[in-house]
Amino acid sequence: MDQTTQTFGQGAFGQEATEARQAEARQAALRVLARAEADELATGLESIADRPEMETLRAPEFGLVMARGRIGGSGAPFNLGEVTVTRAALRLPTGEVGQGHVLGRDRRRAVLVATLDALWQSRPYRPAVERIVEKIRARLDAGEARKRTETAATKVNFFTMVRGEDT
Amino acid sequence: MYVAVKGGEAAIANAHRLLAERRRGDPAVPALTVDQILQQLSLAVDRVMGEGSLYDRRLAALAIKQARGDLVEAIFLVRAYRTTLPRFGASLPVDTGKMAVERRISATFKDLPGGQVLGPTFDYTHRLLDPDLEGEAEPEPAATAEDPGEGAMARVTDLLGEAGLIEPDPESDGEPGDLTREPLSFPAPREVRLQALARGDEGFLLALGYSTQRGFARSHPFAAEIRMGEVEVEIEVPGMDFSVPLGRLKVTECQMVNQFRGSAAAPPQFTRGYGLVFGHAERKAMAMALCDRALRARELGEDETAPAQDGEFVISHCDNVQATGFVEHLKLPHYVDFQAELELIRRLRAEFEDREGGQEREAAE
Numbered sequence: 001m002d003q004t005t006q007t008f009g010q011g012a013f014g015q016e017a018t019e020a021r022q023a024e025a026r027q028a029a030l031r032v033l034a035r036a037e038a039d040e041l042a043t044g045l046e047s048i049a050d051r052p053e054m055e056t057l058r059a060p061e062f063g064l065v066m067a068r069g070r071i072g073g074s075g076a077p078f079n080l081g082e083v084t085v086t087r088a089a090l091r092l093p094t095g096e097v098g099q100g101h102v103l104g105r106d107r108r109r110a111v112l113v114a115t116l117d118a119l120w121q122s123r124p125y126r127p128a129v130e131r132i133v134e135k136i137r138a139r140l141d142a143g144e145a146r147k148r149t150e151t152a153a154t155k156v157n158f159f160t161m162v163r164g165e166d167t
Numbered sequence: 168m169y170v171a172v173k174g175g176e177a178a179i180a181n182a183h184r185l186l187a188e189r190r191r192g193d194p195a196v197p198a199l200t201v202d203q204i205l206q207q208l209s210l211a212v213d214r215v216m217g218e219g220s221l222y223d224r225r226l227a228a229l230a231i232k233q234a235r236g237d238l239v240e241a242i243f244l245v246r247a248y249r250t251t252l253p254r255f256g257a258s259l260p261v262d263t264g265k266m267a268v269e270r271r272i273s274a275t276f277k278d279l280p281g282g283q284v285l286g287p288t289f290d291y292t293h294r295l296l297d298p299d300l301e302g303e304a305e306p307e308p309a310a311t312a313e314d315p316g317e318g319a320m321a322r323v324t325d326l327l328g329e330a331g332l333i334e335p336d337p338e339s340d341g342e343p344g345d346l347t348r349e350p351l352s353f354p355a356p357r358e359v360r361l362q363a364l365a366r367g368d369e370g371f372l373l374a375l376g377y378s379t380q381r382g383f384a385r386s387h388p389f390a391a392e393i394r395m396g397e398v399e400v401e402i403e404v405p406g407m408d409f410s411v412p413l414g415r416l417k418v419t420e421c422q423m424v425n426q427f428r429g430s431a432a433a434p435p436q437f438t439r440g441y442g443l444v445f446g447h448a449e450r451k452a453m454a455m456a457l458c459d460r461a462l463r464a465r466e467l468g469e470d471e472t473a474p475a476q477d478g479e480f481v482i483s484h485c486d487n488v489q490a491t492g493f494v495e496h497l498k499l500p501h502y503v504d505f506q507a508e509l510e511l512i513r514r515l516r517a518e519f520e521d522r523e524g525g526q527e528r529e530a531a532e
Contacts, residue, residue, distance in 0.1 A: 023409040031399070031412040064249065065402055066257040066345065067222065067416060069443045071357060073322050075336025077260040078343045078358035080365050081445055083222040083400065085255055085413060099404060103414035104223060144267065145315060151269050152312035154285040158277055 029120050029133045033113045034102050036136045041112035044132030048125060052093050054115060060088035060100075060107035086110040096121040190235045204228040213417075213446025214238055218487060219245030220347075220366035222416055222445050239368075239487050246488050259410055261398040263420045263443070265319050270447075271394040273323050275424065281320030286395065287447075323392035324422045324439065333424060333437040353479040360462055360482055361455075365444055367485030369451045375475040376457030383473035384461045388423040388440065395419040395447050419444050421452035425460055430468050438467060458485075 033041065045051070064082040071078055088100040088110040098118025100110040116132065119125035191198065205212060205228040215227040219242045227245060234240035270286025273279055285291075327333040337357070344359040351359070364372060379386040397417050401410040421442035429435035440460025442452035461475040462482075474480055484490060 019408075027409045027412065034412050034414045061253075063253045063255040064221075065255050065400075065413065067400055068258050068260040068343070069263070069361075069418075070260045070336065071361060072324065072336035072439055072441045073263050073420065073422065074325070076339035076341070076343065076358055079257070079345050079347075079362040080261070080418075080443060081217070081220040081222060081362075082249060082254070082347075083258075083413070083416065084226065084252070085402075087255065099407065099411065101402065101404070101411050101413050103400070103416075104225065146311070147267075147269065148315035149311035149313075150309045151284055151286055152314060152316045153310040154270075155312070155316070156283040156285065 026117070026120060029129065030099075030101075030113070030117060032133050032137045032140065033116055035140060036109075036113075038106060038109040038112060040136055040139070041109065041116065041132075044135065045112060045115060047132070048119065048128045051119070051125075052122075054090040054092060054098075054118065056088075056090050057097060058087065058089040060086055060110045062086050062105050062107075088114045090114050090118060092118050092122055094122060190233075199232060201225065201228045201232060204231050210447060211236075211238060213448050214369060214451070215241045215245055217445040217448050217451060218242045218366055218368060219249070221245050221249045239491055243488050243491065256402055256404075258413070259401045259403065261400055261416065261418070263394065263398055263418065264322050264325070266394060266396040266398050266418075266420075267415070268320050268394055268396040270396070271320055271392065272390075273392045274390040275392075276323060276326075279323055279326065281317065320394070322394075322422065324424070327391070327424070327437065331436070334427075334433075334439060336439075351482065353482070354465070355478055355482055357459075357463070357466075360478065361441065361443070361459060363482045363485060364442075364455045364458055367455070367458075368487035368490070369448070369454065371485050371487070371490075372454040372458050373450060375461070375481060376454035378473065379457050379461045379475045384464065384475045385469065386425055386457070386461060388425050388457060388460065390453065391422045391424045391439075393419070393421045393449060393452065395449065417446050419446065419448050419452040421449070421456040423453070423456040423460055427467065438463070 063085055065085045067080045067083050068077045069080040070076065083103055084105050086100075086102050086104065086106050086109065088107070089097060090111070091097050096118050098114040098116070098121070100112070100114030100117060102109045102113055116129050120129040120133075205224055208228075208231065211231055212224055212227045215230055215238055216222050216224065218238075219227060219230070221227075223245075226248060227241065230241035230244040230248075231238065233244060268281070268284065270288065271281065271284045273283065277283070324333055328335060343362075344356060346359055346362055351363075355363070378384070380388070395417070397415040400413045400416050402413055404411050419442075423440040423442070424437040425440065427433070427436055427438040438460065440456040440458070440463070442455035442459065444452045444455060458475060458481060461473070462478050464471045464476040469476075471477065
């Protein structure tokens with residue numbers, strides 16, 4: 001569902017709420033796109049007709065992000081170790097800037113994510129991008145559900161052995 | 168005087184060619200692919216990622232192949248590669264409470280919310296070699312449960328924490344120290360020690376953790392929880408009004424709890440040691456948690472008597488790349504150094520013999 005088409009009251013507060021919802025929806029789309037395979041992103045992108053020309057803002061590049069944990073799980077942060085990340089950014093003729101950040105070293109995937117992120121921000125293209133995101137999400141969810149059932153099968157069911165003759 | 172010696176270029180080039188051929192082994196046997204290592208030697212990949220301090224499965228698998236399975240060499244390769252990349256920034260701290268759990272056990276509570284979930288474990292195997300693995304027989308598919316349960320599970324320490332029986336996590340949102348950016352100084356704060364332990368050598372930390380159990384540092388730990396699974400990682404990007412999701416990392420977390428009788432300032436409660444490592448690396452996470460707790464001796468007012476409690480000793484020696492660099496440099500030519508030592512020994516020897524000879528002469532007279 002396209003949450004940003006809903007209205008939330010009038011004036012500045014409504015505007016802010018709409019922006020917050022929009023940010024949340026874009027983040028949710030990126031959360032899925034970041035985990036997608038390059039091929040499914042490419043196939044999805046090809047299904048969108050009349051794509052605009054993109055201007056490269058940042059050519060795809062490899063780098064590191066220091067991943068952090070918290071002491072004890074919820075305490076002060078500490079540096080756990082680095083992860084490889086590929087990032088790219090590009091702009092639509094209408095000004096929307098798409099950002100692609102993916103784990104690993106994969107320029108193609110970073111550019112595809114940036115492209116879809118830019119199109120997501122452009123109203124005419126958003127429904128098409130959301131359809132691609134939905135399809136990928138369904139695949140990821142199915143994989144996770146499968147994994148969860150496998151994990152759940154290893155759950156220990158304790159039973160108590162009654163000993164002695166008290167009963 | 169410093170004398171530089173050149174030579175050996177042809178020998179070195181040929182040694183490396185020989186290494187490449189030996190690495191490949193018998194050409195009649197198919198070459199190992201990086202994907203095979205990634206898939207089928209995944210715990211070796213995890214170890215290289217953890218101690219290489221770089222999460223990149225493909226790179227770790229390639230390093231293992233290049234190093235002919237020598238994991239410390241593979242870790243060295245990964246550490247060298249990381250220096251070639253710029254750093255984009257630091258992630259938001261990962262939330263292990265929201266982990267998509269693939270294994271979670273507690274040795275302290277039988278009936279905890281979410282239950283004891285064994286996952287893919289070597290525990291309870293009989294450690295008998297399986298000749299079937301010599302062949303290519305496929306395993307039977309994993310069993311599946313009707314009820315998949317919830318994905319996320321509350322951390323055991325949070326359950327105990329509610330009753331105040333366990334010390335709370337130290338709070339701070341300050342910028343943590345980073346040993347890859349600033350040189351270590353001692354005593355190192357806990358967050359820097361944890362960074363060092365997370366990338367420290369599994370064997371070294373395992374032995375130190377073991378020493379604490381055997382009495383070298385009074386410690387009677389319980390494994391309150393061990394969990395393994397995937398966590399989301401996000402980064403803040405300038406100009407974006409939300410944190411950007413990068414994907415998921417597999418990590419192993421261990422929470423050890425120890426009895427603490429209390430002090431003038433603190434009531435009796437359980438204290439904690441913490442382990443968090445890239446990948447599925449349970450032994451390492453447990454050893455890390457034991458060492459973390461032992462290294463808190465001074466903070467908790469305990470006697471510092473054992474090696475595992477000595478921050479400078481543990482942190483300065485737990486890095487296997489540093490350790491192997493210094494130990495293995497002994498193989499490099501030390502001809503001039505040794506020549507000087509040899510001269511010295513000859514002189515001392517001559518002096519010794521002169522003295523001996525003198526004494527004998529005196530005795531004879």
